[in-house]
Amino acid sequence: MNTASSTRDRILGAAEQLFAQRGFDGASLRQLTTAAGVNLAAVNYHFGSKEKLVEEVFRRRLDALNADRLAALARLGSDHPATLEEVLAAYIRPALELSHEGNGALFMRVLARAFAEHDDTLRQFLSENYGHVMRQFTAEFARLLPHLGKPELYWRIDLVTGALTHAMSGFGMIQRKGGVSEQAHREQTVQHLIRFAAAGLSHP
Structure with a gap:
């Protein structure tokens, strides 16, 4: 790794830590x-502004996450029409894998800050850069759930995403038990969440 990329990654890592602890407004450039x-x-050389730095903190994680989601979605239906559970797995599993890798859990706290602080600029950035991913999954859910009108479908997808975000945060009541590996616990979470989401989405 060259010096420039090492410095850039170090800034991003420190920013992620501070944003998780103090929020976007609470973390100063001096800190x-x-x-x-x-x-x-x-900081100015690599990012230009604090706003761009915030965006890059998200881009560093979400580019890979959404590439994995779209790749998983593209693999479906090659030999049979994709089921609701398979589409949900393509949406859920990459996100839970991210939350358990490296500082993934820390990034989940940054993501939670983004929603809690109602930052319109950041929300617009997320919509412009990753909205197309959600639209592809929504189109698949609409195909599989023709009995739902658009407003009802959007409500249910939003609630499923909320449940996924909660599971990714690791703050829930269900904690990994001793003797259960991290990978096994993550897979249990994936399977429980898929069943829960499928039931909620497909309910009349």
């Missing part, structure tokens, strides 16, 4: 430069 061990010129 960020201290945590990353860089000067302000380095």
Whole structure:
């Protein structure tokens, strides 16, 4: 890894940590430069502004997540029409894998901050860059659930996404038991969430 990319990654890692702890407004550039061990010129060189830095913190995680989701969706239906459970797995499993990898859980707290702080600029960024992924999944859900009108479908998808975000945060009542591996616990979570979401989405 060259020095420039190392500095950039160090800034992103420090920013993710600070944003999770203090929120976007609460984390100052002075705190960020201290945590990353860089000067302000380095932040400006790599990102240009705090707003762009926030966007890159999300892009670093969400580009890979949504590429994995779309790849999983594309693999479905090659030999048979995709089922509701299969589409849900393509949506849910990559997200839960992200939340358990590296500092994935930390990023979940950053994501929660984005929703809690009602940052319209950030929401617009997320919509413009990742809205197409949600539209593809929504189209699949609409095909599989023709009995639902658009408003009802959107309500149900929104609630499923909320349940997924909760599961990704790791703050729920169901914690990994001793003797159960991280991978096994994650798969249990995936399967429970798929069954729960399928039941909610397909209900008359």
